Amino acid sequence: MKDTDELKGISEESFKQGMRQFAAAVNVITVKYGDIQDGLTATAVCSVSALPPQLLICVHQEASAHEQLLKSGKFGLNVLSSKQESIAKRFAGIDNSKREERYDIGHWTQLTTGSPILVDALVGFDCEIINSVTAGTHSIIIGHIVDVRYGDGTPLVYKDGKFIKLK
Numbered sequence: 001m002k003d004t005d006e007l008k009g010i011s012e013e014s015f016k017q018g019m020r021q022f023a024a025a026v027n028v029i030t031v032k033y034g035d036i037q038d039g040l041t042a043t044a045v046c047s048v049s050a051l052p053p054q055l056l057i058c059v060h061q062e063a064s065a066h067e068q069l070l071k072s073g074k075f076g077l078n079v080l081s082s083k084q085e086s087i088a089k090r091f092a093g094i095d096n097s098k099r100e101e102r103y104d105i106g107h108w109t110q111l112t113t114g115s116p117i118l119v120d121a122l123v124g125f126d127c128e129i130i131n132s133v134t135a136g137t138h139s140i141i142i143g144h145i146v147d148v149r150y151g152d153g154t155p156l157v158y159k160d161g162k163f164i165k166l167k
């Protein structure tokens, strides 16, 4: 395995241009640590293992929720439906709302860990963090899924800088 310092890579702009071609499901990662609730909109999310049940999320180290995620050791992962674009914008800071206003919209509940779970998401996974690896500007955080809430609907997708509602 090579160290990144030894490798020549493509530019940030080339990376972003390529990644814009990924059509990805839009999710909201949630965290509750003490009295503070935070979260972020994320597409860098992936299924890892069914047995044991694990998934991963990639979170920028400068995201306001990053420290809370690692301190709390748990998170919620909510897969958004096409009706939840406003929630995606709020948790991405696109609508200029303040961090404290993120939970003002949407119907929220909790499962086992206490992390906020959206009542009408396509699915909500409740996770305990079992590992975290630094990769460039992000942390790859692996969650062991301890609980799940199923919903239904059509997915909210993000591609080429735009939210797309699948029919």
Ligand SMILES: Cc1cc2nc3c(=O)[nH]c(=O)nc-3n(C[C@H](O)[C@H](O)[C@H](O)COP(=O)(O)O)c2cc1C
Pocket (backbone or CB within 6 Å): 026, 039, 040, 041, 042, 043, 044, 045, 058, 059, 060, 062, 063, 064, 065, 091, 092, 093, 099, 158
């Ligand atoms: C569609 C979309 C997908 C995103 N995916 C990620 C992601 O996977 N990981 C990440 O760290 N930030 C991602 N972001 C950016 C975060 O949502 C955004 O930086 C975060 O809300 C900033 O929170 P803060 O202002 O509280 O730090 C994404 C933004 C959008 C609009």
